Amino acid sequence: MRRTYRGVMLAAMGCTALSITGTALAQDFKDTQIPDKGEKVEGAPFEVKRDWGTFKLADRIAEKVKKGEKINYVFSYQASGIPLFSPQFKAGFEMGCKMGNAIYPMDCASIAPVQNDPNQQVSQIEAKLAAGEIDCIGIEPVSSDAMTAITNKLMDQGIPVFTSGVPSRGHEFTNFTQIPAKEGKYAAETVLQWIKDNGKSDIKVFAVSGGDPTQFWAQGRMKGFEDTIKAAIPDAKFVTSAANGLNTSYEPGKAFDVYRSFLTANPDVQFIENVDIGAEHADRAIESLGLAGKVFTVGWNSSKGQLDAIEKGIQVVQFDQRWPDQAAFGGPACAQFLKNGEILPNTQTLKAVMKADVKQAREELDRTMSQK
Numbered sequence: 001m002r003r004t005y006r007g008v009m010l011a012a013m014g015c016t017a018l019s020i021t022g023t024a025l026a027q028d029f030k031d032t033q034i035p036d037k038g039e040k041v042e043g044a045p046f047e048v049k050r051d052w053g054t055f056k057l058a059d060r061i062a063e064k065v066k067k068g069e070k071i072n073y074v075f076s077y078q079a080s081g082i083p084l085f086s087p088q089f090k091a092g093f094e095m096g097c098k099m100g101n102a103i104y105p106m107d108c109a110s111i112a113p114v115q116n117d118p119n120q121q122v123s124q125i126e127a128k129l130a131a132g133e134i135d136c137i138g139i140e141p142v143s144s145d146a147m148t149a150i151t152n153k154l155m156d157q158g159i160p161v162f163t164s165g166v167p168s169r170g171h172e173f174t175n176f177t178q179i180p181a182k183e184g185k186y187a188a189e190t191v192l193q194w195i196k197d198n199g200k201s202d203i204k205v206f207a208v209s210g211g212d213p214t215q216f217w218a219q220g221r222m223k224g225f226e227d228t229i230k231a232a233i234p235d236a237k238f239v240t241s242a243a244n245g246l247n248t249s250y251e252p253g254k255a256f257d258v259y260r261s262f263l264t265a266n267p268d269v270q271f272i273e274n275v276d277i278g279a280e281h282a283d284r285a286i287e288s289l290g291l292a293g294k295v296f297t298v299g300w301n302s303s304k305g306q307l308d309a310i311e312k313g314i315q316v317v318q319f320d321q322r323w324p325d326q327a328a329f330g331g332p333a334c335a336q337f338l339k340n341g342e343i344l345p346n347t348q349t350l351k352a353v354m355k356a357d358v359k360q361a362r363e364e365l366d367r368t369m370s371q372k
Helices: 059-067 085-101 118-130 148-156 180-197 216-232 252-265 279-288 304-312 323-328 330-340 355-369
Strands: 015-018 047-050 053-056 071-076 106-111 136-139 161-164 174-176 205-210 271-274 296-300 315-320 351-353
Touching: 059 071, 059 330, 071 085, 071 118, 071 330, 085 106, 085 323, 085 330, 106 118, 106 330, 118 148, 136 148, 136 330, 148 161, 161 330, 180 216, 180 296, 180 315, 205 216, 205 252, 216 271, 252 279, 271 279, 279 296, 279 304, 279 315, 304 315, 304 355, 323 330, 351 355
Parallel strands: 071 106, 071 136, 136 161, 161 174, 205 271, 271 296, 296 315
Antiparallel strands: 015 106, 047 053, 315 351
């Protein structure tokens, strides 16, 4: 999916199971955007009318709910072996299980390929489905269309589906994620304010980049950024744009080399937007070429490399799209739907991390990455 690395593999998580009960959330997870209330729907959870048709909860699940019996919650996500991304999603899944169990009793299981493989992801879901082990599911797709067919199949069979992380085109009850065009606009507005506050009005030459700039989410972030910058700075020049975004790949070493070559070939570039997790490699390239203070960056998601660069004044801001929240959402969403007949809304917004926020961001990242 968006924002991930395919290069270096962590130990595979494979399929993990977790059963946690409790009446309150852990203090570690108090800073979450996941709502505790949602749309109270007539007939829910047993029958729900939506604009695409009518959902009818499977009889076997309905019987469990009527008796207050524990349900099987499954979370399927892109990959278990991607640096930075996968540990944060694992921690988020565990947080979501705790949140869900505080509302309704559930056994939780996570499934994921080691690396991005939508066909394998679907096969894992199908295996759980065939075994009758899914009563409600959260899915984080690789792309907007990768899980549409399986999402609709599950919903047709009366199994509630909630998706996260990527804008989706299925019949799920909620798609909990960022909106790419709004992200790009917000990123640009943050940069424009920084330019004003720091007397950097000479910055006119920009570039946009990413590990896979053709993706829907990457296009939205790049175009929203470019359009907003140009509206505020009419003579701004974009050396690369959404139409030809610099493709850095998701591999750290390769991304560093791409940025270094790009900056050498384009000495007039003053500002680089990276739309996923690779800004830290642009930061390293800038530093290696002695361009600190001359070229600046912004990037997405949280990493120690980006936080270091923010402290050095190379990177302006890190936009945290809250991976743990995305991974956690399905747990409480399923619990609220089955227990209270409520559909939780999409309340995701970006969190801008600037120099004054680095200390707290480091603590949050360390806490998330230490979850086992």
